[in-house]
Amino acid sequence: FETESEQMITSIKFTSPANAGEWSAKMPESVVGLSGSCVLIPCTFSYPENEKTYTEFTGIWYKEYSAVVYNKDTSKIAGSFKGRTSLIGDLRQNDCSLKINSLSSSDAGSFMFRTEMKYFKYSYGEKVSIIGKGKRNLFNKKEVTSGKPVTATCAVSHSCPSDLPKVTWSHHGKQSSPSQPQNHGQWKLTSYNLTFTPSREDHNKRLSCTAEFKGKTVTGYKTLKVKCKSRMTLWN
Structure with a gap:
């Protein structure tokens, strides 16, 4: 996406x-x-x-x-x-x-x-x-399972190692520190991870990451597709 x-x-x-x-x-x-x-x-x-x-x-x-x-x-x-x-x-x-x-x-x-x-x-x-114009990428699985932890990655391109963007997520979870910048042409590509456990209430909700550069913001998002675990009920 x-x-x-x-x-x-x-x-x-x-x-x-x-x-x-x-x-x-x-x-x-x-x-x-x-x-x-x-x-x-x-x-x-x-x-x-x-x-x-x-x-x-x-x-x-x-x-x-x-x-x-x-x-x-x-x-x-x-x-x-x-x-x-x-x-x-x-x-x-x-x-x-x-x-x-x-x-x-x-x-x-x-x-x-x-x-x-x-x-x-x-x-x-x-x-x-x-x-020209720049881009942000947000990656996660096409389908996630309710109750099973998943990690989403927000890849942010920027041009200055001393001026890293600030990234915030729309979902609660464990955020990891930015990964080591990688060369991407003359750009630097930094990845931010969010690990969270989706619930059935998250189905069809947007997961977004927002990158802020010097007060200017840009947002990438993806719609969550949550698969519920099957349950078996025994009747006496």
């Missing part, structure tokens, strides 16, 4: 490969982020060393070749990105990875990374793709 979220997601597309000794950057073809959450943009870069080893770098991210998305001098960052971006990579290790918080549909556009060192300055231009 699948339900479609009303949340917007931003897909940022990159195309440059990184080759040692050349001016190049390596990034995934697309990075998908949930609106209101954060997104991580993996990035590595290279440059012609010319038998020189540099230890001091300045890394700058731009949008549309003009608006500063990230700069260590925060006074230069565009107002719409102030307080929302951080360079999580170590430039000395050729890692230019960027984190953007509180993602919104307006963040879509053309991005580029620029590096500055003692003798050189170079910009890497990249492109951005489209805006």
